[in-house]
Amino acid sequence: xxxxxxxxxxxxxxxxxxxxxxxxxxxxxxxxxxxPVTLPEQKSVKEKSKGRxxxxxxxxxxxxxxxxxxxxxxxxxxxxxxxxxTFELKKTCACxxxxxxxxxxxQGDVCDRVSAELKLRGYQAVRxxx
Numbered sequence: 193x194x195x196x197x198x199x200x201x202x203x204x205x206x207x208x209x210x211x212x213x214x215x216x217x218x219x220x221x222x223x224x225x226x227x228p229v230t231l232p233e234q235k236s237v238k239e240k241s242k243g244r245x246x247x248x249x250x251x252x253x254x255x256x257x258x259x260x261x262x263x264x265x266x267x268x269x270x271x272x273x274x275x276x277x278t279f280e281l282k283k284t285c286a287c288x289x290x291x292x293x294x295x296x297x298x299q300g301d302v303c304d305r306v307s308a309e310l311k312l313r314g315y316q317a318v319r320x321x322x
Contacts, residue, residue: 241314241315242266242313242314242316243265243266243269243315243316244266244316244318245262245263245264245310245315245316245317245318246262246263246318246320247260247261247262247306247307247310247317247319247320248260248262248263248303248319248321249301249303249321250321258300259298259299259300260297260298260299260300260302260303260306261297262281262295262297262298262310263294263320265294265296271291271294274291274294275291277296277313278290278291278296280309281296281298281309282298284309285300285302285305285306285309287299287300287302303319
């Protein structure tokens with residue numbers, strides 16, 4: 193067994209020296225201690241879901257192209273909110289898409305990303321079909 197070489201980090205050693213000790217602090221203003229930042233407490237009560245949304249991957253009747261569809265949005269959600277959701281999902285998933293009636297169609301197989309984003313927004317994303 194060989195003896196391992198240890199590096200000393202005491203203040204008298206070169207590694208422990210403070211490089212700022214030689215600086216002149218006379219012209220600097222006196223610093224004030226700010227109170228520590230406290231984060232807001234998490235709600236222990238589970239928030240109510242905004243509604244169930246069916247997420248489905250489809251290929252039939254689309255020329256072999258894969259499309260992710262989001263159906264069954266709750267009827268109390270207005271169309272302009274659905275348009276905003278469609279726009280944000282297109283940006284998040286980096287894909288094209290459209291809103292047809294109350295069905296959101298996104299190009300490609302992005303079911304997992306869409307489900308995660310919908311859960312973040314408070315919806316209950318349910319995978320439908322196979």
